[in-house]
Amino acid sequence: xxxxxxxxxxxxxxxxxxxxxxxxxxxxxxxxxxxxxxxxxxxxxxxxxxxxxxxxxxxxxxxxxxxxxxxxxxxxxxxxxxxxxxxxxxxxxxxxxxxxxxxxxxxxxxxxxxxxxxxxxxxxxxxxxxxxxxxxxxxxxxxxxxxxxxxxxxxxxxxxxxxxxxxxxxxxxxxxxxxxxxxxxxxxxxxxxxxxxxxxxxxxxxxxxxxxxxxxxxxxxxxxxxxxxxxxxxxxxxxxxxxxxxxxxxxxxxxxxxxxxxxxxxxxxxxxxxxxxxxxxxxxxxxxxxxxxxxxxxxxxxxxxxxxxxxxxxxxxxxxxxxxxxxxxxxxxxxxxxxxxxxxxxxxxxxxxxxxxxx
Numbered sequence: 001x002x003x004x005x006x007x008x009x010x011x012x013x014x015x016x017x018x019x020x021x022x023x024x025x026x027x028x029x030x031x032x033x034x035x036x037x038x039x040x041x042x043x044x045x046x047x048x049x050x051x052x053x054x055x056x057x058x059x060x061x062x063x064x065x066x067x068x069x070x071x072x073x074x075x076x077x078x079x080x081x082x083x084x085x086x087x088x089x090x091x092x093x094x095x096x097x098x099x100x101x102x103x104x105x106x107x108x109x110x111x112x113x114x115x116x117x118x119x120x121x122x123x124x125x126x127x128x129x130x131x132x133x134x135x136x137x138x139x140x141x142x143x144x145x146x147x148x149x150x151x152x153x154x155x156x157x158x159x160x161x162x163x164x165x166x167x168x169x170x171x172x173x174x175x176x177x178x179x180x181x182x183x184x185x186x187x188x189x190x191x192x193x194x195x196x197x198x199x200x201x202x203x204x205x206x207x208x209x210x211x212x213x214x215x216x217x218x219x220x221x222x223x224x225x226x227x228x229x230x231x232x233x234x235x236x237x238x239x240x241x242x243x244x245x246x247x248x249x250x251x252x253x254x255x256x257x258x259x260x261x262x263x264x265x266x267x268x269x270x271x272x273x274x275x276x277x278x279x280x281x282x283x284x285x286x287x288x289x290x291x292x293x294x295x296x297x298x299x300x301x302x303x304x305x306x307x308x309x310x311x312x313x314x315x316x317x318x319x320x321x322x323x324x325x326x327x328x329x330x331x332x333x334x335x336x337x338x339x340x341x342x343x344x345x346x347x348x349x350x351x352x353x354x355x356x357x358x359x
Contacts, residue, residue: 120206141165145229152164153236162230179262185275254321264339268281285313293305
């Protein structure tokens with residue numbers, strides 16, 4: 001930076017520089033006493049114009065102007081909310097409560113047994129276990145009856161004529177027992193029983209609907225199958241014409257007995273709430289008494305052996321077809337009545353257990 005002294009004429013007064021806001025100016029004053037006036041130094045170098053020598057300018061930013069403050073107002077007390085008047089509801093007839101109030105746009109009807117029957121029918125016809133078990137039952141009853149009829153032919157005389165259907169019905173009853181257990185125990189296994197009891201809180205109504213739907217389905221299918229076999233036997237075999245009672249016991253009676261066995265299985269499934277356990281228990285009830293009776297030997301066990309054979313399921317079905325294993329045991333419709341009593345007791349226990357314990 002070059003410093004150069006500039007001469008000033010003493011006679012000419014220096015013009016006062018323009019003062020700006022926020023600017024501090026330092027200016028050299030001439031000394032008194034006639035001494036030669038020193039030359040000021042140009043702060044901006046030689047040739048600078050518009051600036052006077054010996055002058056140093058310090059620029060200070062102007063302080064911000066304070067805005068006038070308004071006098072503070074005292075805080076206002078909170079105002080209490082204005083009371084709201086209750087809104088008037090539209091006047092309309094509440095068909096549910098019978099009084100004036102809100103009317104739901106969704107139609108609500110009181111539930112009854114018909115709704116539970118429709119729900120159970122939808123469930124039992126929409127699962128594959130129903131098709132498989134009843135399909136296998138039809139194949140066993142009709143297929144075995146037809147094959148036996150073709151094997152015997154018309155040369156051999158059969159008495160009673162309708163007894164050929166016994167083996168097919170005995171094997172087909174095992175399928176109905178399985179379906180009866182699965183119709184309720186499968187809901188406990190999958191957790192569907194919670195949804196069922198939520199939509200139908202009345203447990204007695206739910207079990208009644210299950211029993212009616214299953215019993216009706218098993219009765220119709222089994223009766224149709226036994227009727228077909230009886231007609232084939234009557235048309236293709238040689239023997240005395242059966243009586244009306246023999247026709248009823250071989251068709252409707254056999255269908256009722258198998259349907260009651262399935263209903264007993266449903267009751268056991270409701271009591272045990274386990275598919276494998278209930279099926280095993282029912283298979284033991286059907287087959288075990290006859291098998292154990294074969295191994296009971298001795299005079300002391302003779303009466304027990306006879307009772308186990310007389311009241312076994314195979315002997316009961318054979319009695320309905322007119323070929324009982326024991327001549328002095330239950331006859332006619334008696335096996336059906338015995339099974340109906342046992343099923344009623346088991347179903348009553350299922351009602352008591354279902355209403356008392358949790359799911």
